[in-house]
Amino acid sequence: xxxxxxxxxxxxxxxxxxxxxxxxxxxxxxxxxPAMLDRVMVNYYGSPTPIxxxxxxxxxxxxxxxxxxxxxxxxxxxxxxxxxxxxxxxPQNDGEIIRITVPALTExxxxxxxxxxxxxxxxxxxxxxxxxxxxxxxxxxCDGSEDEIKDGQNRVQKLTDKFVKEVxxxxxxxxxxxxxx
Numbered sequence: 001x002x003x004x005x006x007x008x009x010x011x012x013x014x015x016x017x018x019x020x021x022x023x024x025x026x027x028x029x030x031x032x033x034p035a036m037l038d039r040v041m042v043n044y045y046g047s048p049t050p051i052x053x054x055x056x057x058x059x060x061x062x063x064x065x066x067x068x069x070x071x072x073x074x075x076x077x078x079x080x081x082x083x084x085x086x087x088x089x090x091p092q093n094d095g096e097i098i099r100i101t102v103p104a105l106t107e108x109x110x111x112x113x114x115x116x117x118x119x120x121x122x123x124x125x126x127x128x129x130x131x132x133x134x135x136x137x138x139x140x141x142c143d144g145s146e147d148e149i150k151d152g153q154n155r156v157q158k159l160t161d162k163f164v165k166e167v168x169x170x171x172x173x174x175x176x177x178x179x180x181x
Contacts, residue, residue, distance in 0.1 A: 001142050002152040009135040009156060013128050013163040020124035020167060027113050027120075028087070029177045032059045032102040036089075037067075042081035044074055051078060055098075067091075067098040105178075114175045121171040125164055132160040 025035035034057040041048040051057065055069040055078060069075055075093055082091045082100070088109070092099045105113070139152040 002139055002144065002148065002155075005135050005138045005142075005152070006155055006159065009131050010159055012131045013159065016124050016127040016131065017163060017166055017170070019127070020120055021170065023120040023123075024117060024170065024174050027116055027174065027178065028102070028105065029113075029174075032063050032065050032100075034059065034065065036087065036102070037065070037082070037085075040081050040085040040087070042074065042077050044077055051081060054078065063102045063104075065100040065102065067100070068096075069098075072096070110178050113178045117171050117174045117178065121167050124167045128160055128163050128167070132156055 022038070025033070026039050028036055034052070037051050037057055040051040042051055042054055043049075044054060051067070054071070054074055055067045058066050058068075060066050067078060069078055075095070075098065079091045079093050079098055082089060082098070089100045089102065092101075135156045136153050139149055139156065142149065142152070144152075
């Protein structure tokens with residue numbers, strides 16, 4: 001029973017890491033990537049729609065994103081959605097496609113993005129700690145000796161420490177990537 005709880009906790013903690021990595025993909029590093037626009041929601045016929053479901057997003061010439069909408073009538077909505085997302089990017093609409101030139105990051109902007117990395121890291125750590133709490137509560141409810149319960153809680157703590165360390169390592173790599181000019 002305790003092993004099932006540990007396996008479930010491990011799976012949930014891994015999903016928290018994956019969510020953290022998805023969040024980090026939206027943080028700019030000075031290079032253009034389609035993932036930068038993953039959080040951009042466009043008001044399309046009254047409902048918020050992710051930009052990657054409305055248009056093809058590709059990188060051209062390293063620092064430029066090209067957005068080619070599947071429906072040309074959505075160009076203005078996509079442009080408006082990019083402005084509202086407050087990414088610090090200026091879309092240029094030529095009537096067929098939208099081009100976004102990704103400017104080089106200033107030192108101040110790099111530091112701001114590095115802070116965002118650690119903000120996302122803290123959210124991931126809180127999620128992992130909540131999973132630890134849930135697992136410990138379930139272990140306490142198990143039928144077993146005090147030693148088995150204590151051992152189960154220790155194993156949950158080791159699992160938690162492992163995933164928190166992984167969050168920190170991922171954050172350090174991303175911060176280094178952002179701060180590299």
